[in-house]
């Protein structure tokens with residue numbers, strides 16, 4: 001405030017040593033005073049109320065001995081003062097020591113002699129002059145109050161030699177008005193608030209400067225859920241094996257794509273309400289491609305392509321029902337149907353998101369192109385939930401379409417794939433799937449549980465499924481599907497799925513779960 005008031009009247013303060021700080025005992029020019037002033041200057045500077053320049057000076061400060069001399073006089077002066085006038089009985093060296101102390105007597109005697117202040121008389125000393133000027137004390141007093149000596153460098157050097165003063169680097173300042181100069185120090189605002197914006201008070205507020213050096217508050221970023229980490233890892237394996245990811249955004253499918261296209265009989269138990277979630281609004285799908293729909297209906301009802309079919313009446317209603325897909329094979333079927341477009345003589349290149357595979361250059365006349373496709377996405381089943389079952393979970397699915405594939409190709413592909421996932425010991429067991437023949441259940445040896453665990457299901461897709469799509473007879477398609485949750489649980493040592501998925505999931509666990517590498 002003193003600085004601001006001074007600036008208000010003088011506009012600049014040329015020398016901060018001229019400031020008299022009220023309540024401070026040391027003189028304005030002293031080192032301590034300048035330190036205090038510097039603190040104030042910096043705080044005003046941060047508000048841009050002032051600017052200042054620093055000047056370096058070397059000043060002198062008194063040593064404790066110097067301070068004592070300012071108070072009591074120099075040793076020689078005290079020796080002189082202790083002695084009697086000439087003509088009186090002299091004071092012995094012993095008594096002198098008693099009077100002024102050992103140190104002062106020793107140093108002071110010599111200096112007093114040299115200045116001709118005292119004289120020897122008999123065994124003792126007397127005053128040689130009737131009055132003296134204690135220059136040492138005067139000089140030190142001058143130094144103490146002003147920081148300098150008019151007498152100059154020679155006298156200073158002498159006092160330094162006598163260890164009565166010490167040199168000290170000091171600073172003083174020239175102060176100017178700053179951009180935000182004002183005589184009142186407002187507490188600067190640290191935040192721009194809604195209130196300030198609505199009232200307009202921000203226009204008159206001063207804001208504290210940002211400190212870009214300050215450490216920020218640690219932020220918590222997003223974290224991938226363990227299931228998604230495993231998904232990323234599995235996706236990586238597919239990609240390095242040259243697979244393409246299928247679009248699988250269609251959680252809602254029709255009975256046609258989820259079941260009929262896959263030659264799942266319309267009376268199959270999997271289609272029943274207790275296994276599948278059906279939609280009530282809207283409850284029916286748009287009609288599927290009509291020619292293809294006819295062919296699928298025919299193979300179900302009457303057979304064809306060397307099959308006798310199911311020989312049960314076809315239900316449009318069943319086929320058009322909307323449902324939450326029970327497996328990602330619904331998406332695979334739709335992709336395979338697209339893949340076969342050229343074979344059907346359709347020109348839907350622009351629509352076909354399946355790109356040509358490397359080695360697929362031998363496009364033959366029938367328009368078939370080999371494909372390796374995969375998907376990892378969510379499926380829904382009307383399950384009773386328990387420690388290992390959810391109504392919503394993820395399926396991993398791989399599908400390969402090429403000419404003359406065999407079951408050995410399927411097994412070889414699975415061995416390669418699962419080895420990359422860390423499962424070296426596999427077994428396959430014949431199984432039944434409406435859409436594959438032969439079908440294989442996949443088992444992997446679990447080294448910790450020390451038993452074979454079922455990990456998935458696979459097979460060669462049936463001609464009843466592929467032929468209506470338009471694939472040439474030598475084209476075989478095989479595929480397999482596994483759940484994503486099971487390997488994730490094994491990976492993270494979780495034995496209850498509900499600690500991983502659902503409202504009991506701990507966000508902290510999700511954030512802290514390590515990355516997965518198979």
Ligand code: PHE
Pocket residue numbers: 326327328329397433436457458459478479480481482
């Ligand atoms: N869709 C099968 C399932 O839900 C998995 C599978 C995919 C089987 C592809 C064969 C071929 O278990």
